[in-house]
Amino acid sequence: MYERILVPTDGSVGSAHVALQAIDLAETYGASVHVLHVVDESVRAFVAGFGDESELDDRGEAAVERVAAMAREHGVDVVTAIEDGDPARRIVDYADEIEADLIVAGTHGRSGVERRLIGSVAERLVRRARCPVMTVRLPETDETVADDEAAAAIARDALVDAGIDATVTEVERQVSVWVVDAEGDDDSHLVYVDPVTRRTSIIP
Structure with a gap:
């Protein structure tokens, strides 16, 4: 279409x-x-x-x-x-x-x-x-990720795309970014989620 x-x-x-x-x-x-x-x-x-x-x-x-x-x-x-x-x-x-x-x-x-x-x-x-x-x-904010559930979902998708088997354990909103903690069998990861662009960065 x-x-x-x-x-x-x-x-x-x-x-x-x-x-x-x-x-x-x-x-x-x-x-x-x-x-x-x-x-x-x-x-x-x-x-x-x-x-x-x-x-x-x-x-x-x-x-x-x-x-x-x-x-x-x-x-x-x-x-x-x-x-x-x-x-x-x-x-x-x-x-x-x-x-x-x-x-x-x-x-x-x-x-x-x-x-x-x-x-x-x-x-x-x-x-x-x-x-x-x-x-x-047009809404009154640029943010497209407004709650912890949305941030967690985006982080899970990013982990899957990266081939990482980990479970989201905690989500925290800091000044200009969502910080998502994830735990795997052998290691842990931090996933940063941009609240506007939805871009993610995974930190081992």
């Missing part, structure tokens, strides 16, 4: 949840995920008048890499791109260029006067895109 899924991202808080929706679909259908960040041309022009524009590109790199890391962690093929232009128009054009089957986009859920004055990139995508658009409400 889907071969290429486009995920535009601006690095907003909660965008990891949007990415996970696309990644879950990609896993289900064997699709690739294309991650696009568009540097707003009007913002670049404004910043150019004051000096260094590199921060805009750095933010874009960080935004697409976060989603790419999540896709790779789930074994999904991923392609990243950073473009300049009007965000909604460039996303639509890029979707046409890669022949995307679906766009998965986050929305802030604006309404009323704010919606009329500012508008919504997601709303413009729904109106203009030639392929289906799935909109996902």
Whole structure:
């Protein structure tokens, strides 16, 4: 049903949840995920008048890499791109260029006067895109692993993938990471789980 899924991202808080929706679909259908960040041309022009524009590109790199890391962690093929232009128009054009089957986009859920004055990139995508658009409400946090059960499940999968036979014995949330203790017949392991990207690191 889907071969290429486009995920535009601006690095907003909660965008990891949007990415996970696309990644879950990609896993289900064997699709690739294309991650696009568009540097707003009007913002670049404004910043150019004051000096260094590199921060805009750095933010874009960080935004697409976060989603790419999540896709790779789930074994999904991923392609990243950073473009300049009007965000909604460039996303639509890029979707046409890669022949995307679906766009998965986050929305802030604006309404009323704010919606009329500012508008919504997601709303413009729904109106203009030639392929289906799935909109996902952006939550107020980037975290995608919010409880110890989810962290334990991810750690178990990582251990299995690494060929390690061990049982999770304890899960603790530290400042910026989940720490999972696991015990095997002959040794013990620590599994670190990133609460945003779900990336894991196993320490013997």
